[in-house]
Amino acid sequence: MTARWDIFCKVVDNFGDAGVAWRLARQLAHEHALAVRLWIDVLPPLARFVPGVDAEREEQRVDGIEIRHWRAPFAEVSPADVVIEAFGCGLPDPYVHAMTQASPAPVWFVLEYLSAEAWVDGAHGLPSPHPHLPLTRRFWFPGFTDATGGLPRDSGLIEARDTFRRDASARAQLWRSIALPMPAEGECRVSFYCYPDAPLAALFDTWADGDDRMSCLVPDGVAAGALDAWTGGDVPHPGHPVSRGRLTLHSVPFMTQAAFDRLLWACDVNFVRGEDSFVRAQWAARPFVWHVYRQAENAHHAKLDALLDRYTTGLDPPTAAAVREFFHAWNGMAGFDQVDVAWRAFAAARPTLERHGSAWAGQLAALPELATGLVKAASDRL
Numbered sequence: 268m269t270a271r272w273d274i275f276c277k278v279v280d281n282f283g284d285a286g287v288a289w290r291l292a293r294q295l296a297h298e299h300a301l302a303v304r305l306w307i308d309v310l311p312p313l314a315r316f317v318p319g320v321d322a323e324r325e326e327q328r329v330d331g332i333e334i335r336h337w338r339a340p341f342a343e344v345s346p347a348d349v350v351i352e353a354f355g356c357g358l359p360d361p362y363v364h365a366m367t368q369a370s371p372a373p374v375w376f377v378l379e380y381l382s383a384e385a386w387v388d389g390a391h392g393l394p395s396p397h398p399h400l401p402l403t404r405r406f407w408f409p410g411f412t413d414a415t416g417g418l419p420r421d422s423g424l425i426e427a428r429d430t431f432r433r434d435a436s437a438r439a440q441l442w443r444s445i446a447l448p449m450p451a452e453g454e455c456r457v458s459f460y461c462y463p464d465a466p467l468a469a470l471f472d473t474w475a476d477g478d479d480r481m482s483c484l485v486p487d488g489v490a491a492g493a494l495d496a497w498t499g500g501d502v503p504h505p506g507h508p509v510s511r512g513r514l515t516l517h518s519v520p521f522m523t524q525a526a527f528d529r530l531l532w533a534c535d536v537n538f539v540r541g542e543d544s545f546v547r548a549q550w551a552a553r554p555f556v557w558h559v560y561r562q563a564e565n566a567h568h569a570k571l572d573a574l575l576d577r578y579t580t581g582l583d584p585p586t587a588a589a590v591r592e593f594f595h596a597w598n599g600m601a602g603f604d605q606v607d608v609a610w611r612a613f614a615a616a617r618p619t620l621e622r623h624g625s626a627w628a629g630q631l632a633a634l635p636e637l638a639t640g641l642v643k644a645a646s647d648r649l
């Protein structure tokens with residue numbers, strides 16, 4: 268009997284919740300031959316990067332995955348064998364009740380947010396008995412050590428990346444598909460996925476007045492207000508790049524996750540944010556800059572520094588300092604407001620960071636693989 272897995276996902280905002288849940292659903296279905304049902308409460312973010320998803324439909328099947336619109340009153344369904352509560356989103360009461368009626372009781376995982384912080388090692392895999400029902404949840408933490416659930420790494424990802432890198436026609440095809448010319452000699456091509464509060468104007472000024480020829484590829488809808496302000500309303504749109512000094516801004520369409528991977532593989536530096544694009548940028552093994560999802564009381568600063576401590580390990584001190592200073596400046600941390608100075612040091616370190624990117628991705632590839640770990644843990648309990 269094919270095991271049935273339910274993934275519950277609540278969209279807080281942006282695309283990450285849907286992005287992480289969809290990527291996991293695809294891995295479970297295609298790499299582990301499981302019957303996967305994704306419950307999601309807001310469909311448009313998913314429809315933005317998954318062709319074939321109809322944001323109006325209550326239920327549909329796309330790419331071998333059953334997608335159900337999670338809304339109240341919750342549908343009466345029999346619970347799956349394994350249940351994933353993405354990002355601690357909670358489960359509908361009627362569903363939890365049905366889980367108590369199932370025999371054996373479903374395996375219940377709470378998939379947590381990714382963090383490089385050390386405390387994750389101790390929290391990963393911990394059971395949490397339900398306060399009054401005969402059910403136990405188990406916390407599953409993605410992470411950067413063997414003591415965590417590791418990172419999502421779809422099978423064949425590294426090979427696909429390296430094949431793409433060696434294939435000039437594949438890269439040319441990518442640029443054609445988003446109406447961009449081939450990169451010019453000496454051009455630094457940057458993908459640019461950040462939150463609206465990034466110090467974008469200071470960086471663009473630095474790039475416009477800088478020595479390097481810069482191309483900045485901005486996905487549709489990203490930092491629209493800041494872009495509008497910096498361009499004086501002459502915002503770039505597909506086929507209409509906007510140039511100032513040494514900088515050319517290109518608007519690129521919001522694309523599928525697979526195409527977004529290729530964009531990260533083809534660019535020289537990747538500005539990413541949140542969780543899923545942050546992980547994909549590391550698999551891309553290129554220099555990257557992380558804009559962390561802002562949290563209350565600046566809790567995201569500790570998250571950022573925990574990642575920097577791991578990522579800069581092995582780098583020579585000046586390069587490590589350049590990375591830390593630019594990441595701090597990009598995340599608006601106090602005392603790091605010299606975006607121009609920080610960028611110049613970061614840019615000068617690019618050759619080193621390119622080598623480091625491959626070593627870092629290699630290190631991450633030795634970690635547990637998230638979906639595989641969940642499947643193994645579930646089968647141990649089923």
Ligand code: TRH
Pocket residue numbers: 279280281282283284285286287316460486520521522523524525527540541542543544545560
């Ligand atoms: O969109 P995000 O900012 O999502 C955030 C984060 O996940 C954050 O952790 C969470 O707390 C918050 O949502 C609620 O960034 P993230 O995580 O990188 O997710 C973006 C997704 O969009 C990712 O799966 C990649 C995908 N994507 C595409 O598929 N095509 C595109 O063109 C782009 C720009 C993104």
